[in-house]
Structures are given as structure tokens and as C-alpha cells.
Amino acid sequence: MDGHEPHEHNHSGGHSMEGMDHSMHMGDFKKKFWLSLVLAIPIIFLSPMMGVDLPFQFTFIGSDWLVLVLASILFFYGGAPFLSGAKTELKQKAPAMMTLISMGISVAYFYSLYAFAMNHLFTHEHIMDFFWELATLIVIMLLGHWLEMNAIMNAGDALDKMAALLPDTVKRLTTEGVEEEVSINDVKESDHLIIRSGDKIPADGRILSGATSVDESMVTGESKMVMKQKGDTIIGGAINGSGTIEIEVTGVGESGYLSKVMQLVQQAQSDKSKLESLSDRVARWLFYIALGVGIGSFLLWLVLTGDLSMAFERMVTVFIIACPHALGLAIPLVIARSTSIAARHGLLIKNRNALEQTENLRYILLDKTGTLTEGKFTVAGLELFSGMYDEEETLKYIGALESGANHPLALGVMNYIEEKQLEPYKAENLQSLSGIGLIGEVNGKKVKIINEKEVNRLSLTIDEMRKEKYLQQGNTLSYVVIDDQLVALIALGDKIKPQAKLFISEVKKQDIIPVMLTGDNQTAAASVADYLGIDEFYSELLPENKEEKIKEYLAKNEKVMMVGDGINDAPGLARATIGVAIGAGTDVAIDSADVVLADSDPMDIIRFLDLAKQTRRKMIQNLWWGAGYNIFAIPLAAGILAPIGFILNPAVGAVLMSLSTIIVASNAMTLRIKGE
Structure with a gap:
């Protein structure tokens, strides 16, 4: 706020959530994981790992058919969110994690169908299937996404919270001057409304009679009561003070002030959701590499040997090796660990992309009232x-x-x-x-x-x-x-908050420029800025002005953090590279932010920056462990060393994948920040 104020929060899911079906609720995802695990356990015990029987595995008459049925159910049930996500990514011409996972599970399933048919229905020759890999990949991917969704959950809908600022019913005067109670939805421009002491002001309007004081801080950011009399304008969503007034409605629905703020928020969230995470980029390149090497190896082996079955097996092995078991857990495990640490320090991280976007952060734009001051x-x-x-x-x-x-x-x-x-x-x-x-x-x-x-x-x-x-x-x-x-x-x-001056000093030490934004007048703004040591500040700003300032900095290709707590901060919080809401602020602001400071302490922003730095370091390490082995495994699976008599055994590739997953999990748990 400057005053007292919405990352769609569709974008809050980060890499693998972007392509996900957003209608999928947390409970549905949890249920899908557990049911898929139940389906996967028999497959793991009854099906060999890339052709190698493990010590705990066994078979019985008809067990192959049971594996086929369970794997088919698992593919279409457990794999549905990934297939749906891949469809979305491909439609947007931006293949990433969902596409990579879908390629892996689809190749594993359909090649295994081919192998099953050849082994049991036609030639009865032994062709290796990949049902084990299919089951483990789907379950691990579902686990990774569940972890991430569990760590980062949207607390609500900012736009719904904003709409709730208006009353459900209003007192309207008929043409005969009789007072009637009507729904807010029935109010039209030019209607005359009666607003009594303490009422929420239902719509933008002009005072026809009476005088009052109005608390507009929740909406405009002006941190004091504003005196209003006949002829003055008032804003829907503000709270009437001590007087009773009659107003003529000048703005309702889309023409109203709150509606315009909501439109700003919606647009900002939509634009910002296009931010691409690091793991998205890694997954995209891995998809292209696996696809290119897989097809290339198929053609090369076919030309060199003329053996279609051998060429096909090499291609499938490349695709399976590229299945991102570890990559799918690399980020969610770090996120789960990071958000847990953050929660212990009074930080609620709602959009995991915020942790990545702190790198090269240049400006922190700070709302005054409620952020730097007590509000x-x-x-x-x-x-x-x-x-x-x-x-x-x-x-x-x-x-x-x-x-x-x-x-x-x-x-x-x-x-x-x-x-x-x-x-x-x-x-x-x-x-x-x-x-x-x-x-x-x-x-x-x-x-x-x-x-x-x-x-x-x-x-x-x-x-x-x-x-x-x-x-x-x-x-x-x-x-x-x-x-x-x-x-x-x-x-x-x-x-002014007692920690504010130290916070500004710490921000400057990190070569980040603090900028104060406020709806207050120039004199009040200059006084606070001078005391805190802030060189850049802007006063008398409306919500659209704040968002415009953020756009100006973003247009310079600078990363911008916005910190605020009110409705008038909402568009800016949604627009900024990272939006940080003060926990004592409005639900609207909290819902539109990426990070919430539960204790309303500005020094928590410094703790967040430190956590983000450590988290990003772990992310990069895990991405190398999760995808790095492919640098060696994919060419070997394609048969690059075949001329000297070495072809990667698929089982060895599976062991490498498992080892990579274990390293990724262990590395994530070592995440720490100062003071822990």
C-alpha cells in the first residue's frame, strides 16, 4: 500500500506447472500420485529393469499380462497430466519438461506394447520391454510435482478478494426520493445512493449533499483521512467516515476504479506468467538433443547394419535414457526444502520462479505506507x-x-x-x-x-x-x-518502522537501488526518503502510476522487485519481476505477490535474497546432476563407441539414472541459509 493493496497465480507453479492442467486441485494430484504408486508397485516387482532381473523381482504364470494391464492403466491415468501439459507446450511451440516427460513415458509404453506383442503373440523372440521404466518415471514425476505444489500453494484469488471490497447491497434513492435496498449489481451510472457512517463506498461517485471524512488508504495509498464535501469525487472500495452523504454514481462495472485496477492486475499476471524457469530451458534442450540423437542413431544404425530391430532399439534406448527421473526431482526437492526453510523465517514463497529471478536484481521499488512505515x-x-x-x-x-x-x-x-x-x-x-x-x-x-x-x-x-x-x-x-x-x-x-533504515542500508550493500513509491504528497515523501537514505522516490502515485514506473524499469531490461501491502500496490506486485507483499496488508496484495513477509519486517527481504541465492546455487547443482549424465549417457546409448566394441547396456544407463536421482535428493537436503 502505499496505502493499504494483486502472478495469475497461474504462473506460480514454475517450470513443470506451467503446462499442467490448472484445473487440477491439490487433493486430486495427491490422489493421483498414491493411486499411481499402487499401480506401479506390482510392475516394479514383476517387470525387469531394462532387461535385468533385480533380486527382489519374481514372476508367475500370467504375470506378464498383469503388468501389461497395470502399465496401460498407469500410462493413461498417471501420465494424463504430463500428456496434457505436453500438448499445451507444443501448441505454444515451447517444448519443455512436460514434453520431455511425455516423450519418455510414451516411447516406454508403446515400445513395450510392441515388445509384448512380439514376445507373446507373434515371433516369441525376446525383445526387452520398458514397463519398469514407465512405472518409475510416472511415479517419480508425480511425486516431484506433488512436492512442488505442496510447497507452493496459491492462498486465494486476488481478483475475487478485490471484488469483495464492495458491499453486496446498497441504499438507493428512487425518483420519488424513497430509500430502497438493492443489489450492487443493479446499480447504474447516475443512480443516487445514500452512504452512512462506516459504510463501504459501493461505487465511484460525486457527492450531491453532506460532508464526511473518507479512508481511501485501502485503495489509493493516501495514509490519512480525506475530507470530502459537496462536489468532491469518491472512490468505490473506500470506507466512509463520520458523515452521511448522498452521491451520484459516476462509475460502475468496468468503468469503476476498482475494476480498472483489477484489469491492470489481470494483464500484469498474464504477461508475467511467460517468465521461463531455468529447468524449462534445460528440459527444452534435453528434449531437442534426445530427439535429434535418437532419430540420428536410428538412421545411422539402419544404414550401417540394415537391421531395423537393432536400429529401433538404439533409438528407443536413447529416448528412455533421456527420461528425466532426476531432472524431474531436481527442482521440486530444492523448492520443497527452500520453502520449508523460508516458512521458519516468516517467508511464504508462492511463486518459485521468484527464487530464480533474484539473480542480477537491480531495483527494489518500495511502497511507503505499511512497508517502510507502520501503516x-x-x-x-x-x-x-x-x-x-x-x-x-x-x-x-x-x-x-x-x-x-x-x-x-x-x-x-x-x-x-x-x-x-x-x-x-x-x-x-x-x-x-x-x-x-x-x-x-x-x-x-x-x-x-x-x-x-x-x-x-x-x-x-x-x-x-x-x-x-x-x-x-x-x-x-x-x-x-x-x-x-x-x-x-x-x-x-x-x-517509520524501526528496521527500515537498516534494511535500506543492507539493500545498498548488495548493489541494489531502493526506490520509494507512495500515494502521499511530495513533502511527506521527501521527508521519509531523506531520513531513510533513499535517493529515488515518486509521490502522489495512483495504482496505474506505480505499475507504469515498474514498466519503465522493466523496459530497460532491469529486474525489479516491488514491495507493497495494499490494493493500490496490486498491479505493481503482479507486474514486477518479483512481487513481495507485507503480511499485515490486504488479502488482495498478498494474493498478487510471489512472496509474503508474514512478520511485516522489511529485513525479511534481505533473508529472502540470501535464501534465493543459496536456492539457485542448489538448483544449478541439481540440474547438472539431473541432466548432466545425459551428456555422456545419450551418445553412449546411441552407440558412439560401437566402432571400438562398446555399446552402453541399458541396465547400466538405468543405474546411472538411479544414482543421479539419489545424488539430487541428497544435495537438496543440504540447503542452508545464514543462521541455520
């Missing part, structure tokens, strides 16, 4: 103008009027009085004056808490020098008048 009003100062009342006495009078109110300013004042361990006086005949403030009787005195406009109307004199320092810091000022005498001013503002 709630606290008393910044109390200035006394009369010697008749000391500070404690004045606060007791203020507390008498504010104790019954629930708007942000009142809560800030009452928290301050409570900290001082003061007991406020009791007020009588308390009234709320729309657009002015509060008035009541306290200890027989007429007490008012009013805004500066009312002070000027009453012709009371203000010491300009004493109020200026508070205005420069972007504080909201209220004035205390007792028996028509100006007694004090109380300033309330948004307090």
Missing part, C-alpha cells in the same frame, strides 16, 4: 498554545471526545493516551459535525476537536511556525478548542 496513525506531537492546560490535562480532554470514535485518527490518539496511562475525562452531549470534527461538554466546559478549516472560520490564531514542521512530515493536524480558546494542536502521522 497506522500514531501521535507525532502535541503543541500547547495556552498556559491554562498542561499536556496531561489536554490529553484527558481530547480522550473524552475521541474515546467513542473508531476512525484511524481516534484510535491513534487513544493508543497514545493509553501508553501515557491516563484516564480520559467523560464527555456529555457529544456530537460529530460532518466535515468539521467533534464537540461535547467536558467538566462543564465546551470542548471541540476540529480541523484547520474550522479554526480559520472561527478566526482563531495559529502559530504557523509550530505547525509547519508537522506538515512537512505529512502529518494530519487536529486542533483542540476549550471554551472558544485555541488550546493545542495534535499531530498524527505514520511512524
